[in-house]
Amino acid sequence: MNAAPATLSIDRADERSWDVVVVGAGPAGSVAAGQCARSGARTLLIDKASFPRTKVCGGCLGHAAIGLLDQIGLGPCARRAEGFTYDRLHLACRGLHARLPVAPGIVVDRGAFDGALAHAAIDSGAMLLCGAVALDSRCEHDGEYRFVRVRANGHEHRIAARCVIAADGLAGRFMTASTEEPMTIRPASRIGAGTVVDSSAAYEPGVIHMAVGRGGYVGVVRVSERRLIVATSLDAARLRALGHPGALARLLLDSAGLPPINEIEHAKWKGTPGLTRRRRQVAARRLLAIGDTSGYIEPITGEGMTWAIASAIAVAPIAVQAAEWDIRLAARWRRDHARIVRARQWPCRLVRIALKSDLFCAAVVGVLGASPWVGRPLVSRISRPYSAFQ
Numbered sequence: 466m467n468a469a470p471a472t473l474s475i476d477r478a479d480e481r482s483w484d485v486v487v488v489g490a491g492p493a494g495s496v497a498a499g500q501c502a503r504s505g506a507r508t509l510l511i512d513k514a515s516f517p518r519t520k521v522c523g524g525c526l527g528h529a530a531i532g533l534l535d536q537i538g539l540g541p542c543a544r545r546a547e548g549f550t551y552d553r554l555h556l557a558c559r560g561l562h563a564r565l566p567v568a569p570g571i572v573v574d575r576g577a578f579d580g581a582l583a584h585a586a587i588d589s590g591a592m593l594l595c596g597a598v599a600l601d602s603r604c605e606h607d608g609e610y611r612f613v614r615v616r617a618n619g620h621e622h623r624i625a626a627r628c629v630i631a632a633d634g635l636a637g638r639f640m641t642a643s644t645e646e647p648m649t650i651r652p653a654s655r656i657g658a659g660t661v662v663d664s665s666a667a668y669e670p671g672v673i674h675m676a677v678g679r680g681g682y683v684g685v686v687r688v689s690e691r692r693l694i695v696a697t698s699l700d701a702a703r704l705r706a707l708g709h710p711g712a713l714a715r716l717l718l719d720s721a722g723l724p725p726i727n728e729i730e731h732a733k734w735k736g737t738p739g740l741t742r743r744r745r746q747v748a749a750r751r752l753l754a755i756g757d758t759s760g761y762i763e764p765i766t767g768e769g770m771t772w773a774i775a776s777a778i779a780v781a782p783i784a785v786q787a788a789e790w791d792i793r794l795a796a797r798w799r800r801d802h803a804r805i806v807r808a809r810q811w812p813c814r815l816v817r818i819a820l821k822s823d824l825f826c827a828a829v830v831g832v833l834g835a836s837p838w839v840g841r842p843l844v845s846r847i848s849r850p851y852s853a854f855q
């Protein structure tokens with residue numbers, strides 16, 4: 466595990482103005498902050514948490530994400546974050562099984578990985594302010610600055626920036642509070658829940674195991690010899706009826722025909738709000754949204770972090786140019802975001818629809834079990850690498 470990254474105090478953060486303030490030090494925010502700082506912009510990265518912090522996630526860092534990190538010299542952050550590599554997907558539903566090859570990825574411990582990316586942002590020249598909640602932001606001084614309202618140590622502060630990047634994740638409210646435009650959350654959207662357990666249950670490394678059933682699905686990967694990451698997407702009504710994500714996860718594993726993981730029923734779980742959500746506007750004056758803040762589709766084999774990192778790399782040159790604001794920069798980010806993120810999400814949308822019905826899913830798993838080649842085009846479409854896009 467990496468040591469906590471060195472941080473700045475709130476008093477030092479609000480005594481000057483910044484070229485770029487990034488809200489949220491997940492993969493999106495840390496990569497964006499590092500890229501802006503490398504271009505010479507005075508960059509402040511703010512997170513409400515202290516590092517290392519936990520995050521509900523399957524921990525599968527996809528092939529395309531590793532390629533992107535390699536392109537910007539951050540490949541070692543992934544390789545230092547503990548995990549096994551994976552190159553297979555094992556789908557199970559109603560006792561039927563299908564095994565598909567996937568482009569090789571790495572299972573990362575999110576505490577270690579996110580800490581390493583925050584470290585890398587600091588090494589590139591960004592300043593990190595932890596334990597500070599960004600509440601909202603407003604443009605002032607004839608629109609020359611955006612002021613971020615931050616609560617830290619029981620006091621409110623205002624931090625001035627030429628450009629603000631919103632990267633506060635799925636549950637973050639900063640972009641909505643700053644633009645007064647709410648996220649659209651799909652009705653009956655599933656919710657996420659996850660845990661990491663010490664377990665010797667029979668889950669081989671190198672494989673993403675996925676159990677689908679009535680009420681959701683469970684992904685299981687081995688991150689180290691001892692530890693399993695269990696991440697789920699669950700039907701809220703069914704979860705309420707059973708009362709605990711561990712109980713529903715156990716039923717899903719059982720009905721799919723995957724080995725039981727006894728530890729999950731007593732483990733500490735962390736949850737998320739409704740998963741499937743869309744943001745209509747990803748840009749406003751001197752404000753750009755990236756990562757999960759810009760919209761969310763349930764990932765299948767490591768796409769969430771890929772989209773977060775891709776959007777972070779693409780937004781950085783626009784944020785740096787925003788020192789001299791031009792309305793065309795907002796239009797450019799909307800276009801680039803649609804091309805780099807939204808256009809790549811349709812295969813996951815298709816899979817999400819298939820996963821909603823366990824009967825339909827069992828039929829698909831049956832076909833894939835007999836003829837795995839049928840699924841290969843979709844799987845390779847999902848994990849196809851990004852070429853250098855700037």
Ligand SMILES: Cc1cc2nc3c(=O)[nH]c(=O)nc-3n(C[C@H](O)[C@H](O)[C@H](O)COP(=O)(O)OP(=O)(O)OC[C@H]3O[C@@H](n4cnc5c(N)ncnc54)[C@H](O)[C@@H]3O)c2cc1C
Pocket residue numbers: 488489490491492493494511512513514520521522523524525526527597598599600632633634635636637638639657658659696697698737755756757758764766767768769770771773
């Ligand atoms: C159940 C589940 C399984 C998943 N499995 C995978 C997987 O296997 N592979 C994959 O690639 N993706 C997966 N994802 C998706 C992935 O976790 C996200 O897409 C990814 O973390 C997005 O990164 P981000 O930087 O946008 O947001 P986050 O990683 O959520 O980071 C947001 C940061 O903002 C901070 N923050 C929030 N609000 C504020 C505030 N007001 N002020 C200051 N800081 C704030 C938070 O503390 C956090 O550090 C999964 C998601 C779920 C729910």
